[in-house]
Amino acid sequence: MLPTSLAEAVEALGTSPAAVPVAGGTDLMEAVNAGRLRPAALLGLGRITELRGWRYEDGGTAVLGAGLTLARMDRPDFAALIPALADAARTAGPPQTRNVGTLGGNIATAAPTGDTLPVLTALEAQVTLAGVGGTRDVPVSHLLTGLDPIRPGELLTWVRVPLLHAPQVFLKATGRSGPARATASVALVLDPARRGVRCAVGAVAPVPLRPLEAEAWVAGCIDWSARGEEGATPIDPAAAAAFGEYVATACVPDGYGADAASGLPPQGPTAAALALRRTVAVLARRALGRALK
Amino acid sequence: MTDQLDRPAESTPAPAYGLGNSPLRTDALPKALGIYPYAADLWAEGLLWGAVLRSPHPHARIVSIDTSAALAIPGVHAVVTAADLPAQPVDGGTAPPSDRGAERPVLAADVVRHHGEPVAAVAADHPDTARLAAASILVEYQLLEPLTDPEQAFNGPALHPNGNLLRHLPLRHGDQEAVGEVVVEGLYQVGRQDPAPIGTEAGLAVPRPDGGVELHLSSTDPHGDRDRVAARLGLEPDRVRLVVTGVPGATADREELSFQVVLALLALRSGRPVKMVLTREESFQAHGGRRPALLRYRHHADAQGTLVKVEAQILLDGGAYADVSAEVLGAATAFAVGPYVCPNVAVDAWAVRTNNPPAGRMRGEGALQSCFAHESQMDLLAARLGLDPLEIRRRNAMTTGDSLPTGQAVTCPAPVGTLLEALDEVPLPALPLDDPDTPWLLPGGPGGAGDPAAVRRGIGYSVGMVHMLGAEGADEVSTATVRVSGDHATVICAAVDAGQGFATLARQIVQSVLGVSEVYVAPVDSDQSIAGPSARGRHTWVSGGAVEKAALMVRHQLLQPIAADFGMSVELLSIADGKITSYDGVLGMPVTEALEGKELWATAQCRPHPTEPLDEAGQGDAFVSIAFCAMRAVVDVDIELGAVRVVDVTVAQDVGRALNPGQIEDRIEAAVAHGVGAALLEDLRTTAGVPHDLSLTGYRLPTSLDTPEVRIATLVEERDVVATFGAKAVSAVPAVVAPAAVAAAVRAATNLPIGRLPIPPQDAVAG
Numbered sequence A: 001m002l003p004t005s006l007a008e009a010v011e012a013l014g015t016s017p018a019a020v021p022v023a024g025g026t027d028l029m030e031a032v033n034a035g036r037l038r039p040a041a042l043l044g045l046g047r048i049t050e051l052r053g054w055r056y057e058d059g060g061t062a063v064l065g066a067g068l069t070l071a072r073m074d075r076p077d078f079a080a081l082i083p084a085l086a087d088a089a090r091t092a093g094p095p096q097t098r099n100v101g102t103l104g105g106n107i108a109t110a111a112p113t114g115d116t117l118p119v120l121t122a123l124e125a126q127v128t129l130a131g132v133g134g135t136r137d138v139p140v141s142h143l144l145t146g147l148d149p150i151r152p153g154e155l156l157t158w159v160r161v162p163l164l165h166a167p168q169v170f171l172k173a174t175g176r177s178g179p180a181r182a183t184a185s186v187a188l189v190l191d192p193a194r195r196g197v198r199c200a201v202g203a204v205a206p207v208p209l210r211p212l213e214a215e216a217w218v219a220g221c222i223d224w225s226a227r228g229e230e231g232a233t234p235i236d237p238a239a240a241a242a243f244g245e246y247v248a249t250a251c252v253p254d255g256y257g258a259d260a261a262s263g264l265p266p267q268g269p270t271a272a273a274l275a276l277r278r279t280v281a282v283l284a285r286r287a288l289g290r291a292l293k
Numbered sequence B: 001m002t003d004q005l006d007r008p009a010e011s012t013p014a015p016a017y018g019l020g021n022s023p024l025r026t027d028a029l030p031k032a033l034g035i036y037p038y039a040a041d042l043w044a045e046g047l048l049w050g051a052v053l054r055s056p057h058p059h060a061r062i063v064s065i066d067t068s069a070a071l072a073i074p075g076v077h078a079v080v081t082a083a084d085l086p087a088q089p090v091d092g093g094t095a096p097p098s099d100r101g102a103e104r105p106v107l108a109a110d111v112v113r114h115h116g117e118p119v120a121a122v123a124a125d126h127p128d129t130a131r132l133a134a135a136s137i138l139v140e141y142q143l144l145e146p147l148t149d150p151e152q153a154f155n156g157p158a159l160h161p162n163g164n165l166l167r168h169l170p171l172r173h174g175d176q177e178a179v180g181e182v183v184v185e186g187l188y189q190v191g192r193q194d195p196a197p198i199g200t201e202a203g204l205a206v207p208r209p210d211g212g213v214e215l216h217l218s219s220t221d222p223h224g225d226r227d228r229v230a231a232r233l234g235l236e237p238d239r240v241r242l243v244v245t246g247v248p249g250a251t252a253d254r255e256e257l258s259f260q261v262v263l264a265l266l267a268l269r270s271g272r273p274v275k276m277v278l279t280r281e282e283s284f285q286a287h288g289g290r291r292p293a294l295l296r297y298r299h300h301a302d303a304q305g306t307l308v309k310v311e312a313q314i315l316l317d318g319g320a321y322a323d324v325s326a327e328v329l330g331a332a333t334a335f336a337v338g339p340y341v342c343p344n345v346a347v348d349a350w351a352v353r354t355n356n357p358p359a360g361r362m363r364g365e366g367a368l369q370s371c372f373a374h375e376s377q378m379d380l381l382a383a384r385l386g387l388d389p390l391e392i393r394r395r396n397a398m399t400t401g402d403s404l405p406t407g408q409a410v411t412c413p414a415p416v417g418t419l420l421e422a423l424d425e426v427p428l429p430a431l432p433l434d435d436p437d438t439p440w441l442l443p444g445g446p447g448g449a450g451d452p453a454a455v456r457r458g459i460g461y462s463v464g465m466v467h468m469l470g471a472e473g474a475d476e477v478s479t480a481t482v483r484v485s486g487d488h489a490t491v492i493c494a495a496v497d498a499g500q501g502f503a504t505l506a507r508q509i510v511q512s513v514l515g516v517s518e519v520y521v522a523p524v525d526s527d528q529s530i531a532g533p534s535a536r537g538r539h540t541w542v543s544g545g546a547v548e549k550a551a552l553m554v555r556h557q558l559l560q561p562i563a564a565d566f567g568m569s570v571e572l573l574s575i576a577d578g579k580i581t582s583y584d585g586v587l588g589m590p591v592t593e594a595l596e597g598k599e600l601w602a603t604a605q606c607r608p609h610p611t612e613p614l615d616e617a618g619q620g621d622a623f624v625s626i627a628f629c630a631m632r633a634v635v636d637v638d639i640e641l642g643a644v645r646v647v648d649v650t651v652a653q654d655v656g657r658a659l660n661p662g663q664i665e666d667r668i669e670a671a672v673a674h675g676v677g678a679a680l681l682e683d684l685r686t687t688a689g690v691p692h693d694l695s696l697t698g699y700r701l702p703t704s705l706d707t708p709e710v711r712i713a714t715l716v717e718e719r720d721v722v723a724t725f726g727a728k729a730v731s732a733v734p735a736v737v738a739p740a741a742v743a744a745a746v747r748a749a750t751n752l753p754i755g756r757l758p759i760p761p762q763d764a765v766a767g
């Protein structure tokens, strides 16, 4: 099935709920080729042009189509709009997959290493789900945690992102220079209007984690009036480093990487936990530093 | 370059041909266009699809196998287990030494010894049906404790009737009581690099009316594979014919024997052609990789840094089956000290069996593991004595005539000092910080998290060696036929060009000897004479030698009558550009005319001088010849994240004679990429014998962004008088040396010990 409009697609999915939507196919076809998935039918989303762009809504929100490709999100016009999402899209795999892989596919797959996910979490984005019964908006975090999943017969159509008009950063550690999945990633966005810092850590847990206390603490350490001024230091470097540690400890538990089957209570943090915390702390500190530069 | 790619080299030969030039491979264009056929592209009328059932356990007893569910599935034509194969002696019995897979079952009969070991196989009319049927075979396993720590192999339960010790080599050389004024010790670990060929194992088997079978495989050892398949099936070798298809990547050997035998067996059982293509996951399970190694070293030197004694213990994890572990252990032991003079050496080396994935043959296997350790030790020694890393190497460098710790005198060129000097003369790459206009690819890659303030640059050196051809008494021989008719020549030689460029070289040899530009290299099959495996850098020497001899014989046949007519000796005639000329220019006759419509041909063999096995003290003339290489690696390390980027690798290599300089540079680049993978990325990690992630996402191969700029400082051309054309093999030694050079550079950047390969990012965090 290759519908050319959203309405047609929703309709088609309503009549055959067993059909599996396919956008770029970069996740789906991998599962099919490996024999993990045998879809009864495929619903191709590639021809729904309305989902491949974005629009603005009541001044403060960008409404992104689920069919927006990762490559498109890396272009300067989009990067000026939501820089952290552009950063994430730029590092999400090799060019061949980014040319066809989509934002909607990245969200629906909900892989722990999905690079757009920590950014959308930090931005507190909402997704629109459309079914024959109508549409509903769900916070992206509810979708990812399974609190409010995509239901059978529903399509992910739009992603609503508040426009903050302030620096935002996505940093990803992979341990190599070529394209790779994250070992850890940090998305950090400033919300000057609310004097807030929002941060999400990706790849260390099944879903992106928000270190809420660390966010609140660091927001109080920032000299918001000095921000953006020539030669000003809006934050004490020691506070930035402490923020990194704070985020890392909040997001990586002591028992990370421990053999759960051993049944032994963890004796302090494991070596794997310490190594990962170090990485997360560096990423969070650097992200904050870049956002405040 | 692009200009050359635009036209097929076959119809318009490159203007410069013959030895010493760099003509393009004839298959370069079809490969670049994606139209070059590989085994996975084969098709036969009425073919069935094969699928294999593999053990999910690293160690278990097979209590029973029930294939009835699989047989009941419509479309299934054959189901086979170990019971369908003639019984093999479990210990490999009297198998010839060349049958390196002798103790490894084709299909596990009573015990599975590694995760992914083949247990049963199915042929069905659709690939999905075949896989489904394989999955429906019920195997009852009784789980056994897996032995996965090689250090436990000595005292653990025997995993195989042959025991767990695959080989022990206690090498003793010189005065065992000697002690140095300075002593440094280190412990080194090397991970499990996988060959990860870009095309997975694939093949087609066609039953023959005479009860035999024809196999179309990307074999790199057609006669060896034919003989082994025939032996396992209880057939005479002439009932198995092996046709070599395009080889989509091979680091030495390619396919595991079980794949080939199962494919043939399914075709014989079903009476139909059977095709099998492994998935990426199965491919990782099927072929063998590098032996993880644990190396404990103690170097003694005098106050000037001259080596006094080297003591080493080397433990190689061979995995579940012996394969070539014994041979690899010989190389690891003999090259344990590196290309240095050391009067007193004590090495104890063991290769042991575990329930880990079975190891195979990789580039420079054995030598690579030792090189990482001996080079790390040389740097420790330099640091202790306050010497420059190049200086300590210079002071100890071996030259021709020095002896290995095995007592063998190195009679081939050993230009180690020259190689080191050449490295020193190449300027270092600029630091981007000094030149803000150059784009700086930070460790972590473009769009990564790199921070220039946390980046430290490090420079490291390493030197290494590897032997060419089979060692320790292996019979090395190759045969080739050369034919001229009309204006072209044909080479028939069963040396498989798995990408290393032998076919190009064979063309160049014939062009040089016979002066004809059009040379075709025939496709390879097992009806041709034996040329041996494409491994251990042997074909340039043995098959190149056979091609040269055959071409010279043809040349003689061609020139002899003409020389007789003119009353001059053959030596006074030369052939170039398709024309025979005499020294005085009086005679000028086209080759086509001299042939008078006849066809001339000759067959010749090349067999290098024999070697001997290492004795119980590790002594003996085990190698035909040795190649050396020196390298300088420059790395940038983000010392907070431990991310490493190899910026530049400069190579000085001993090549004997550069027969095809372009091809040599390509081979060096490929080997450096391979070595960078071993140094930073590639490790097939397991827990309790079970691999973590059998995919190319989990198993990280270097991409173009991970590989450095490779610069050739020099290709040292000191002819090796016993070798064909004086040339040395070029592919393995840079792969041996690169990991140690990268590790040294990371050590220099971070001031951390760096004792593991691949280097995990946390080992390079120094902030």
Ligand SMILES: Cc1cc2nc3c(=O)[nH]c(=O)nc-3n(C[C@H](O)[C@H](O)[C@H](O)COP(=O)(O)OP(=O)(O)OC[C@H]3O[C@@H](n4cnc5c(N)ncnc54)[C@H](O)[C@@H]3O)c2cc1C
Residues within 6 Å of the ligand: A020, A021, A022, A023, A024, A025, A026, A027, A028, A029, A030, A045, A066, A067, A070, A091, A092, A093, A094, A097, A098, A100, A101, A102, A103, A104, A105, A106, A107, A108, A109, A113, A114, A115, A116, A150, A154, A155, A156, A157, A179, A180, A181, A182
């Ligand atoms: C080599 C390689 C490297 C990669 N590296 C990265 C990486 O570094 N970081 C990263 O984040 N990702 C990476 N990916 C994963 C992948 O490219 C991304 O997740 C991509 O965004 C998926 O988009 P798609 O359009 O291809 O999804 P598809 O494969 O088409 O679909 C994925 C899933 O989402 C569902 N789906 C798609 N669209 C919708 C919709 N509108 N409504 C409801 N369900 C929908 C499909 O049914 C399917 O279950 C990589 C993939 C490959 C092959």
